[in-house]
Amino acid sequence: MSPAIPNETMDDNRRQIIDAAENRYRNYGYGKTTMAEIAEDVGMSAANLYRYFKNKHEIGSACAQRCMAERIDQLSVIVRKPGLNAHEKLRSYVIENLMYNYQNAGVDQKINELVQIIVNENKDVVYKQVEKEIGLLAEILSQGNSSKEFAIENVLRTARSIQSATIMFNVPTFLGLYPIEQFQEMANGVVDLILTGISKR
Amino acid sequence: MSPAIPNETMDDNRRQIIDAAENRYRNYGYGKTTMAEIAEDVGMSAANLYRYFKNKHEIGSACAQRCMAERIDQLSVIVRKPGLNAHEKLRSYVIENLMYNYQNAGVDQKINELVQIIVNENKDVVYKQVEKEIGLLAEILSQGNSSKEFAIENVLRTARSIQSATIMFNVPTFLGLYPIEQFQEMANGVVDLILTGISKR
DNA sequence: ATAATGAATATATTATTGATTATTCACTAT
């Protein structure tokens, strides 16, 4: 039987493969990257890649998931940045997200293509990412409750709603529709709305 | 020279053509519908269609725009429905929109394909539709201001923000991601958020 | 003039083929 816990070499090789793949994807895109090329970059035969990944798609998937995880890390920096109150953090979070996606949509579109492809065949990847984003939003909301800025009863439900309400600034699909300035205005408008609501007080 | 105001026959023929086209689109999709088929359905030659529309794309565009206009009409029924207060109207508006799009995304996907195609080459169609939706939302907000339910300073800006915040329930792209019940929950959550906000009062 | 057409041409779609690439497998080295 195979070992319950894969050994270090296994993990290291997998990482190397993802590194090589990501580098290729960035330069030539997912579709134009061959197994043989990845194998050569990492110094093994194409056949041997299959000892580490089930197929080409799994390499792309691993790469996409790692990129998405890195993005969560970037966002969590905002969430934990000292000297910002919860209002500011929420705005920062949404705007930063927008800027990141706008950048990526233009400059670094090759990785976007990858994420798009992976996501289309594997919804679970989206679900996981969304859950993590909701987790970060929930952190901000909890902080706001602690500091008495907010008075939120159901933090998780509210975090989910905010995630839904800001989806437009989170998804590359829309980002071609308007110039960035307009998106910033829209994002700020939505944040204002979330913070204050519309009912008379 | 051609008459400044096209005569009745012109308009009637155009309408008939759009009718025939829509029927074909619904059954076979935009791509599989030929000019010859539309022409036959309406009892004329393919060549003659060009007296009424510049090209195939223009027929599709006219059809898509008519469908979108019909949808605005449906939504405006809610906005003007008596016996609902502004809170209820806003919720109704968002949920109705969601249900309509969910239906369409599944059942009647052929027309969606059409809208998608048209929209891809002509962003103006989207802009116009969005402006109309914002107009309806602004109506609801104004009613809420009159009835003292809301206290909104900038109605138009707020309407724009609500439009952005509810885009997820408005765009077929997302609607495959979750079952309808979950979307309803999400939509209600977002409406709650918009109505009450999160800042302590 | 205006409405309409059939036939001619330009454009786009689909089917076919050949070439490339992914994946498997029998086998070798450690």
Added chain:
DNA sequence: ATAGTGAATAATCAATAATATATTCATTAT
């Protein structure tokens, strides 16, 4: 046993040929 390979096969992609469709135009009918 585990890591690896080259060669065989299966799946996919890209180029081309064949077909179908969109569009134009010269001409006819009203």
